[in-house]
Amino acid sequence: MIQINQIKNFIYKIINQDLKNKKYKKIHTRFPPEPNGFLHIGHAKSICLNFEIAKIYHGKCNLRFDDTNPNHESKIYVKAIKKDIKWIGYKWNKKSFYVSQYFKKLYKYAKILIQKKLAYVDQLSKKEIKKYRGTLKKTGKNSPYRNQTVKENLKLFKDMKNGKFKDGDLCLRAKINMSSANIVMRDPVLYRIKNIAHYRTKKKWCIYPTYDFSHCISDSIEKITHSLCSLEFLDNNQLYQWILKNLNIKKHAKQYEFSRLNLEYTILSKRKLKTLIKNKIVAGWDDPRMPTISGLRVRGYTPESIINFCKKIGVSKKNHLIEFSLLEHCIRNHLNNIAYRFMAIINPLKIIITNLPDQHNEKIIVNNHPLYPNMGTHKIYFNKIIYIDKNDFQEKANKKYRRLTMKQEVRLRYSYIIKVQKIKKDSFGHIKKIYCTYDKNTLNKNPTDRKIKGVIHWISKKNSISAKFRIFQHIFSIKNPDTTKNYLKYINNKSIKIKNGLIEKNLIKNTDIKFFQFEREGYFVIDKRETIKNKKITFNKTISLKGKKY
Incomplete structure (x- = not known):
C-alpha cells in the first residue's frame, strides 16, 4: 500500500484512507476539459493535481473531453488541449476519451429515469x-408538464431525438424537488435540443446531455x-450522487471539490x-499576455515553473x-539556472571611444553562466564604436546615480x-x-587611485545585429478584474511595448539555446512566429530580473 504522508492536502489524505x-485497488482520476x-493557468492546477495523483499512486488519469455543447466546440481546441498537456509533461491513460462516445448510453440512461418516473419532458x-x-x-x-405519463414523456423524448422540435421548444428535466434548499436539485435539465452539427458525431444527434447528467x-x-x-460544483455534488443512485450504478466515484x-x-x-x-485586445489564445498555457509558453514560461507554481499554491x-508575483517567482527561479547570459541593448545610445584606432577588435571571453562552467563560453568584442542603454547616461545626476x-x-x-x-x-x-576614452589598464581590474561606482552592459557595433523586443505588462489595471461586470473598462492600454535594439x-x-538572460534587462525568449512575420529576430520578455521573494 502506498502512503504519501508528507503531502498534507486533504485529497491525498482521503486517497490514503x-x-x-x-x-480501491488502483487510483483512477480524470481531467475533463x-x-x-x-487551457489557462487555472486548468494547470487541475492538470497537475489529477495527473500527479495518478503518477504518485501508480494509477491512471484519463483525458476526457466534455464535448456536450456543439455550439462552441471544435477539433482545434481538442488539438490545442492535447498539445498543452503533453508540453507540461503528462501522459494520459491510453487513448483520449470523449463524452460524445457515450451519447448512445446516456440516451438509454435518460429513458430509464423517465420509465422510473424520475424525469419528464418540459415544454416551458x-x-x-x-x-x-x-x-x-x-x-x-x-x-x-411535470405529471405527464411515462408514455407521453417517452414519445416526446423520442421526438426530440428525431429532430421534430426547434431549439428551446422542449427539454428533459429530472423530477426531484422544487422546494429543495439546493437550487441545483430543483428539477435540473438533463437534455436540451441543439440543432447543430457536432464536430465528432456530425448530425447524428440533435439533443445533447448537460454536464451534470453526462459527467x-x-x-x-x-x-x-x-x-x-x-x-x-459543490452544490452539484448532490445531483451527481442522485443520478447514479437512481440509475442503480453501484460502483462509482465520489466527487471532491477544491478551490479554483x-x-x-x-x-x-x-x-x-x-x-x-x-475585441482584438489580444492577438489570439497564445498571445504572451494571455493567462493560457500556450500564451505562457510563447512568453517563455517553462513546464517546470508552472508545475512548481501549482505545488506552491497547494490544494x-x-x-x-x-x-501574480508568485507565478513570476517560479519562472524567475527556474530561468536563473538554465538561461544563457548575453548582452542586449534595448534603448541604444552610441558611444565612440576616441583613444581606440578604427581597426581595433579586441576579443574577450565570457562565461555563458556565472555559476555553471559546463554551459560554456562565448566571445564579445571591444571596438571603437559601442552602444550602451540610454538610461545608463545622464548629463546631470544626483549622488545616488551609479552610472555614466x-x-x-x-x-x-x-x-x-x-x-x-x-x-x-x-x-x-x-x-x-x-565621445569617451577608455582606461587601457582596467580590463577586469579596478584602479587603485579612484573608486568606480557602477557597471553597465554594452555591445560593440561590429559584434551586433538589430532585434525587436516585445515587453509586456498585465492586461488589466486592477488586481481582481474577474469580480466586476465591466472588466473591459480596466484594460491596460500599455500592456505591450515594442522596442528596437541590438x-x-x-x-x-x-x-x-532557448532561454536568455540579457544582463540587467531580464529574461527573454525568441518568438519564432513574430521573427518570421517581421523578418527581424524578435524577443518576448518573460520576466524581469528582480521580484518578490518567497
Missing part, C-alpha cells in the same frame, strides 16, 4: 423554467475512483478570454486571490572603464552620441 480501507477554448421556455425555479429565499413551483455517468463508465472538481485558481490582474474564464480576442477548500555622467566614470561589463569627454546632440536637444551576433549562432 481509501487505500488503507481497501476501498470542455473543448471550447484553450428557458425564461419560464428560470422563473419557476425560484430563488434562495423563495421555493420553486412545479412545471405544469457522473462518464466517470462511472471509465471506472474513475476520485472525481475532482472546483468548488463551483484566482490570479491577480487576470481573468480565468474562457468566455471572457474569448471576448478579449473578439484547499478555501478560495483566495493568488499573487559627464563627471562620473563607469565600468563596461567584462571590460574597461570609460570616461566622457563630450556629447553631441541633434537639433531637438536629444543626445545623439557620446543583440550580440553570437547569440543566434547556437540554435540549441
Whole structure:
C-alpha cells in the first residue's frame, strides 16, 4: 500500500484512507476539459493535481473531453488541449476519451429515469423554467408538464431525438424537488435540443446531455475512483450522487471539490478570454499576455515553473486571490539556472571611444553562466564604436546615480572603464552620441587611485545585429478584474511595448539555446512566429530580473 504522508492536502489524505480501507485497488482520476477554448493557468492546477495523483499512486488519469455543447466546440481546441498537456509533461491513460462516445448510453440512461418516473419532458421556455425555479429565499413551483405519463414523456423524448422540435421548444428535466434548499436539485435539465452539427458525431444527434447528467455517468463508465472538481460544483455534488443512485450504478466515484485558481490582474474564464480576442485586445489564445498555457509558453514560461507554481499554491477548500508575483517567482527561479547570459541593448545610445584606432577588435571571453562552467563560453568584442542603454547616461545626476555622467566614470561589463569627454546632440536637444576614452589598464581590474561606482552592459557595433523586443505588462489595471461586470473598462492600454535594439551576433549562432538572460534587462525568449512575420529576430520578455521573494 502506498502512503504519501508528507503531502498534507486533504485529497491525498482521503486517497490514503481509501487505500488503507481497501476501498480501491488502483487510483483512477480524470481531467475533463470542455473543448471550447484553450487551457489557462487555472486548468494547470487541475492538470497537475489529477495527473500527479495518478503518477504518485501508480494509477491512471484519463483525458476526457466534455464535448456536450456543439455550439462552441471544435477539433482545434481538442488539438490545442492535447498539445498543452503533453508540453507540461503528462501522459494520459491510453487513448483520449470523449463524452460524445457515450451519447448512445446516456440516451438509454435518460429513458430509464423517465420509465422510473424520475424525469419528464418540459415544454416551458428557458425564461419560464428560470422563473419557476425560484430563488434562495423563495421555493420553486412545479412545471405544469411535470405529471405527464411515462408514455407521453417517452414519445416526446423520442421526438426530440428525431429532430421534430426547434431549439428551446422542449427539454428533459429530472423530477426531484422544487422546494429543495439546493437550487441545483430543483428539477435540473438533463437534455436540451441543439440543432447543430457536432464536430465528432456530425448530425447524428440533435439533443445533447448537460454536464451534470453526462459527467457522473462518464466517470462511472471509465471506472474513475476520485472525481475532482472546483468548488463551483459543490452544490452539484448532490445531483451527481442522485443520478447514479437512481440509475442503480453501484460502483462509482465520489466527487471532491477544491478551490479554483484566482490570479491577480487576470481573468480565468474562457468566455471572457474569448471576448478579449473578439475585441482584438489580444492577438489570439497564445498571445504572451494571455493567462493560457500556450500564451505562457510563447512568453517563455517553462513546464517546470508552472508545475512548481501549482505545488506552491497547494490544494484547499478555501478560495483566495493568488499573487501574480508568485507565478513570476517560479519562472524567475527556474530561468536563473538554465538561461544563457548575453548582452542586449534595448534603448541604444552610441558611444565612440576616441583613444581606440578604427581597426581595433579586441576579443574577450565570457562565461555563458556565472555559476555553471559546463554551459560554456562565448566571445564579445571591444571596438571603437559601442552602444550602451540610454538610461545608463545622464548629463546631470544626483549622488545616488551609479552610472555614466559627464563627471562620473563607469565600468563596461567584462571590460574597461570609460570616461566622457563630450556629447553631441541633434537639433531637438536629444543626445545623439557620446565621445569617451577608455582606461587601457582596467580590463577586469579596478584602479587603485579612484573608486568606480557602477557597471553597465554594452555591445560593440561590429559584434551586433538589430532585434525587436516585445515587453509586456498585465492586461488589466486592477488586481481582481474577474469580480466586476465591466472588466473591459480596466484594460491596460500599455500592456505591450515594442522596442528596437541590438543583440550580440553570437547569440543566434547556437540554435540549441532557448532561454536568455540579457544582463540587467531580464529574461527573454525568441518568438519564432513574430521573427518570421517581421523578418527581424524578435524577443518576448518573460520576466524581469528582480521580484518578490518567497
